[in-house]
Amino acid sequence: MEKEESQQEIKFKKGSWKPEEDLLLTRYIETHGEGKWKTVSKRSGLMRGGKSCRLRWKNYLRPNLKHGEMSAEEEDLIIRMHKLLGNRWSLIAGRLPGRTDNEVKNYWNTHLIKRYPxxxxxxxxxxxxxxxxxxxxxxxxxxxxxxxxxxxxxxxxxxxxxxxxxxxxxxxxxxxxxxxxxxxxxxxxxxxxxxxxxxxxxxxxxxxxxxxxxxxxxxxxxxxxxxxxxxxxxxxxxxxxxxxxxx
DNA sequence: AAGCGACACAACCGCTGCTTT
DNA sequence: GAAAGCAGCGGTTGTGTCGCT
Structure with a gap:
């Protein structure tokens, strides 16, 4: 059983998501809702692991996500929050509507880290x-x-x-x-x-x-x-x- | 135009803690 | 109370793009 599942995991696709995969995932979640990511990965027809599905949805497909440059206000808040909480990206992102923890983390690691070594x-x-x-x-x-x-x-x-x-x-x-x-x-x-x-x-x-x-x-x-x-x-x-x- | 390095961002991995059985 | 399964988090890696030589 476990062996079977681990063999199945090996078959999971990795790497960048294609638009058609995004569409499949979005449609599945719109119909069935979020959560139970293992089930999502099986039933949606995607050859992706549950973790991968979750991450894609949370970081990219979820509605009301903001992409693009951070505003000065957002940047300022990140700096303040980081000073307070350290690398608690999900908490910091929670105060930035439309931004994800991954995005905040990347932004910090690529932009802010240079300015505030x-x-x-x-x-x-x-x-x-x-x-x-x-x-x-x-x-x-x-x-x-x-x-x-x-x-x-x-x-x-x-x-x-x-x-x-x-x-x-x-x-x-x-x-x-x-x-x-x-x-x-x-x-x-x-x-x-x-x-x-x-x-x-x-x-x-x-x-x-x-x-x-x-x-x-x-x-x-x-x-x-x-x-x-x-x-x-x-x-x-x-x-x-x-x-x-x-x- | 080609090669190379730096950069930015998406995705993966390993771990932790909560929930369920 | 213990074990197993799952979701979520943060660190790290992989890959595409851009600019410079």
Missing amino acids: QCIKRVRSSESSSNKRKKVSHSPNPPTINAAQMSPHSSNSNGCDAGSSDKQETVTDSINSGSSESQKLQAISNGGCEGTVAYENPPWLASLDSYSSISVESFHEKGSEWWSWLESPLYFPEDIMYPTVLP
């Missing part, structure tokens, strides 16, 4: 200390957010800028190490910076019931409030995280 370092160093993919809610509701990744970056007069990979490591190290609960919370609420926090703490800190995550329920409840806060210029002063735009 200091940010790569920061994310990599932060991910190296918490490399495991963070839990994301299965429901369509907002996900669980890892508090370490949401830590606000303080303004500073003590070299504690948000672009500092060292400082980011300090935060995550502190959180991941065997520090006490209160020390961990301190590390988060200070954004890893000892001393003054020049910018107002984020509203979600008040809702933290543990150092590691914010509950789905509380995020759902307060989500829009937090997002609008996130999007405010106060939170990510451009001159701190991105002091220069490289030529």
Whole structure:
């Protein structure tokens, strides 16, 4: 049985999708709806794996998708969100109507990464200390957010800028190490910076019931409030995280 | 005009976590 | 509670296109 299926998988077609395949998939989903991708791949007549079907639909065929150049607003939001969430592309894409996680990821990797190389370092160093993919809610509701990744970056007069990979490591190290609960919370609420926090703490800190995550329920409840806060210029002063735009 | 390298984007792969049995 | 199956995510790779020599 398993052997049979694995043999069948070998027959799955790979590579670029042809217009007629797109049409088949679109018609099938319009009739039967999304989901059960394994079934889609079998019943639609496509010789494609379920994963491939899903990806094609989500990234290309789905209605209301935007293609083409990112607007300045979208780009700005990506930068802000990336600073906050790191490489959580699906979350970032969720705030960009019509854009997919793959598109955001590609855009970041091809366009923005050149302009903000200091940010790569920061994310990599932060991910190296918490490399495991963070839990994301299965429901369509907002996900669980890892508090370490949401830590606000303080303004500073003590070299504690948000672009500092060292400082980011300090935060995550502190959180991941065997520090006490209160020390961990301190590390988060200070954004890893000892001393003054020049910018107002984020509203979600008040809702933290543990150092590691914010509950789905509380995020759902307060989500829009937090997002609008996130999007405010106060939170990510451009001159701190991105002091220069490289030529 | 041909060859080559860089770039952009689509698609694949491996892994994780949730749901179902 | 354990195992299996499935969906989704992020990293990586493959391929087509464009510009330069």
